[in-house]
Amino acid sequence: MTTAFSSLPTLGDTWQKTLQWQPDKSQRALFQKLYKGILQGNQQFNLTRITAPEEFWEKHLWDSLLGIAPWLPTAEPSEIAVPPVQRVIDIGTGGGFPGLPVAIAQPTWQITCLDSTRKKIAFLAELSQSLGLDQVQTAADRAESFGRHPAQRESYDLALIRAVGPVTVCAEYALPLVKVNGVAVLYRGQWTAAEASALGEAAARLGGGDIEVQAATTPLTQGVRHCLYIRKQSSTPVEFPRAPGTPAKQPLG
Ligand code: SAM
Numbered sequence: 001m002t003t004a005f006s007s008l009p010t011l012g013d014t015w016q017k018t019l020q021w022q023p024d025k026s027q028r029a030l031f032q033k034l035y036k037g038i039l040q041g042n043q044q045f046n047l048t049r050i051t052a053p054e055e056f057w058e059k060h061l062w063d064s065l066l067g068i069a070p071w072l073p074t075a076e077p078s079e080i081a082v083p084p085v086q087r088v089i090d091i092g093t094g095g096g097f098p099g100l101p102v103a104i105a106q107p108t109w110q111i112t113c114l115d116s117t118r119k120k121i122a123f124l125a126e127l128s129q130s131l132g133l134d135q136v137q138t139a140a141d142r143a144e145s146f147g148r149h150p151a152q153r154e155s156y157d158l159a160l161i162r163a164v165g166p167v168t169v170c171a172e173y174a175l176p177l178v179k180v181n182g183v184a185v186l187y188r189g190q191w192t193a194a195e196a197s198a199l200g201e202a203a204a205r206l207g208g209g210d211i212e213v214q215a216a217t218t219p220l221t222q223g224v225r226h227c228l229y230i231r232k233q234s235s236t237p238v239e240f241p242r243a244p245g246t247p248a249k250q251p252l253g
Contacts, residue, residue, distance in 0.1 A: 006053045008035050008061075014219045019065060021072040023105065030104045030131055031061055037127045038095055045123050047095030058220045064098030065105055066216055067160055067185045067227045072105065080212045080229045083181055085109055085157045091143050091173050092116075092164035096124050098187065102160065103133045110135050112156075116142045143173035144244040154179050154235065162187035167195050167228070168202035168253040175206040176236040184208070184230045191215070191226035198253030199228070205252060206240055209233030 008031055015022035023031060035056055041047050050059045070078040071085060086109065090099030093113040103111045113128070113136060115121050121140040128136040139146065143164075146152050159174040159182070167186060174184040188195075191213065203211060212229040241247060 008032050008053050008057050011057060011219075015062070018062070018216075018219050019069050019072055020074050020076060021065075021069075021105075027104050030133075031101070033131055034096070034100055034104065034127075037130065041095070041123050041127065045095075045120055047120065047123075048097075054220055058218050058223075060095075060097050061101050062219065063187070063225065064101035064162075066225060067098055067162070067187050068102055068106065068158075069214075069227075070229075071158075080183070080214075081210075081231060083157055083183060087156045088112070088158045088160065089114055089152075089156045089177055091159060091161040091170075091177070093124065094120060094163070096127065098160050098162055099136070100124070100128065100131075100133070103128070103136050104131075107135065109158075110137070112137045112139055114139045114141060114143065114146055116140070142244045143177075144241040144247060147173065147176035147241040152177060154232075157182045159184045160187070161185070165248055166251050167199050168251045169247045171199060171202050171206055171208065171230065172241050172247040172252055175203065175208055175230065175232060176241050178232045180207070180232050180235060182232050184232065186228040186230070188226045188228060190224055191228075198251075199230075200253075202252035203230050205237070207232055207234045207236040 012022045070080050070082050089112045093099045093115050099113040118140040121138045125138040159178050161170045170186050208230040210231045214227045216225045
């Protein structure tokens with residue numbers, strides 16, 4: 001059986017207006033290959049419900065890059081202290097978001113895509129190889145275990161985490177993996193004062209310092225987005241992350 005694949009929209013002006021960046025020709029071709037690969041993988045692995053071309057562009061490509069906007073080559077000067085980036089981890093990557101679009105936009109970054117579901121990770125390893133994204137590594141593990149691994153703990157300049165759980169749980173997964181002076185980027189939709197207060201408390205216990213909140217609106221459907229940038233100020237105490245399952249059952253804050 002052959003399956004017909006639609007093309008992604010280009011939307012060069014929209015990229016430019018919203019993120020002051022746009023993909024070049026080879027990056028556009030890689031986005032298209034990524035889309036095709038995800039649609040194929042979806043038939044087996046239930047990776048995403050977002051499959052229509054414009055929706056995929058907005059909710060998977062644009063949204064993934066929104067979180068790293070301060071690091072895009074032509075970004076306007078940012079209020080966020082932007083450390084130089086080499087090593088990045090995408091925690092709970094699922095179908096590869098935000099990790100794979102970020103790898104396409106930032107070919108010099110070393111990106112580890114981490115997920116607890118082994119079959120999704122096996123699929124992502126194959127997909128990233130078929131896209132020629134040699135700088136992508138994959139790991140099948142829980143964030144709570146990975147964050148205690150001596151070779152991984154406090155070894156990343158940037159941790160990205162989208163749609164993995166409540167904000168304080170995401171902070172407990174992400175901050176132990178970030179180097180002092182690195183940044184954890186938490187991708188959120190709506191953002192409330194109650195969440196801000198809980199996150200402030202949790203982040204302080206995990207070694208987090210300043211938290212910068214950037215609000216945005218998605219360009220095609222005007223959805224609400226907030227990206228939280230937590231700068232790591234000091235080493236995470238050894239008791240974090242807690243045992244697998246505990247952060248979600250007894251969230252901090
Ligand atoms: N980040 C992707 C996105 O935004 O499209 C996927 C989000 S999906 C809703 C959540 C993913 O997080 C799932 O693939 C799940 O297996 C993974 N996950 C949940 N808890 C995890 C943990 N403790 N450690 C590693 N991965 C986890």
